[in-house]
Amino acid sequence: MTTANERYLQVQHVNKVFTRDNVSNQVLADVNLTVKRGEYISIIGHSGCGKSTLLNIVAGLSTATDGYVILDGKEVNEPGPDRSLVFQNHSLLPWLTVYENVALAVNKVCKHKNKKERHEWILHNLNLVGMSHAIERRPGEISGGMKQRVGIARALAMEPKLLLLDEPFGALDALTRAHLQDEVMRIQAELNNTVLMITHDVDEAVLLSDKIVMMTNGPKATIGEILEIDLPRPRSRIELANDPQYNHYRGEVLRFLYEKQQKVKPIASVKTAESKAAVAAG
Numbered sequence: 119m120t121t122a123n124e125r126y127l128q129v130q131h132v133n134k135v136f137t138r139d140n141v142s143n144q145v146l147a148d149v150n151l152t153v154k155r156g157e158y159i160s161i162i163g164h165s166g167c168g169k170s171t172l173l174n175i176v177a178g179l180s181t182a183t184d185g186y187v188i189l190d191g192k193e194v195n196e197p198g199p200d201r202s203l204v205f206q207n208h209s210l211l212p213w214l215t216v217y218e219n220v221a222l223a224v225n226k227v228c229k230h231k232n233k234k235e236r237h238e239w240i241l242h243n244l245n246l247v248g249m250s251h252a253i254e255r256r257p258g259e260i261s262g263g264m265k266q267r268v269g270i271a272r273a274l275a276m277e278p279k280l281l282l283l284d285e286p287f288g289a290l291d292a293l294t295r296a297h298l299q300d301e302v303m304r305i306q307a308e309l310n311n312t313v314l315m316i317t318h319d320v321d322e323a324v325l326l327s328d329k330i331v332m333m334t335n336g337p338k339a340t341i342g343e344i345l346e347i348d349l350p351r352p353r354s355r356i357e358l359a360n361d362p363q364y365n366h367y368r369g370e371v372l373r374f375l376y377e378k379q380q381k382v383k384p385i386a387s388v389k390t391a392e393s394k395a396a397v398a399a400g
């Protein structure tokens with residue numbers, strides 16, 4: 119028997135079919151995943167396979183055609199404050215300051231805290247992501263990396279059961295991305311959040327995760343393999359660069375993506391190749 123913490127998040131037999139103009143497209147087929155409390159899970163797979171569709175179902179923003187999602191014993195049917203989302207493109211309100219953007223979420227969710235406690239909680243979370251020096255600035259006055267930090271502070275301030283990250287570092291330059299990944303690892307060590315993160319970056323997945331969920335190509339995408347990353351924490355990107363185990367994990371993900379799940383050629387180019395062959399054959 120598994121404990122409630124061992125099956126904190128359960129994705130059970132999830133299918134998703136999109137139908138438009140009487141044409142059905144089955145994006146996900148029988149997706150099953152169990153996540154332990156406090157685990158950091160990355161989802162990786164080729165573009166268009168259905169990663170965001172899966173994350174949206176877990177977030178409650180979209181419903182599964184079949185199957186269900188259970189978080190901490192409760193079925194997920196709609197968005198809720200127990201799941202907070204961070205997208206690639208920060209979603210801060212431009213007319214509010216950094217402080218006010220976080221306050222908006224805190225005032226909505228932390229009704230049990232009084233005014234002073236909320237104020238301290240907002241500052242605490244902005245401090246956690248290194249943004250307490252810019253609380254009066256508006257999103258237009260800070261860099262992309264800083265905006266992403268505020269988005270993370272806002273998500274953390276809601277004390278979600280599950281943190282959902284959809285390519286959170288995707289729009290950042292390499293150095294800012296590395297810096298923010300390190301910050302997220304430090305925060306994760308402190309708070310032990312349960313995290314589901316979509317990424318396209320193999321190194322990011324290996325560095326941050328306890329498990330990497332590798333999805334097959336769509337349509338009818340499902341989980342192909344799950345790789346456990348058994349590297350001690352805290353993890354240092356510099357030390358791991360020459361670590362044989364790290365490179366083994368990296369190789370496993372690359373093999374899955376580029377050998378086992380090679381992206382199929384677009385139909386147009388296949389047709390062109392076929393026509394060329396037909397012409398060559400006379």
Ligand SMILES: Nc1ncnc2c1ncn2[C@@H]1O[C@H](COP(=O)(O)OP(=O)(O)OP(=O)(O)O)[C@@H](O)[C@H]1O
Pocket residue numbers: 136137138145163164165166167168169170171172336
């Ligand atoms: N609302 C929708 N209506 C119809 N089809 C959709 C909808 N949302 C997604 N799809 C389709 O589902 C498939 C998977 O899309 P999804 O965005 O989940 O993939 P992804 O793996 O997250 O892609 P990427 O890595 O490029 O962000 C695509 O074929 C997409 O066109």
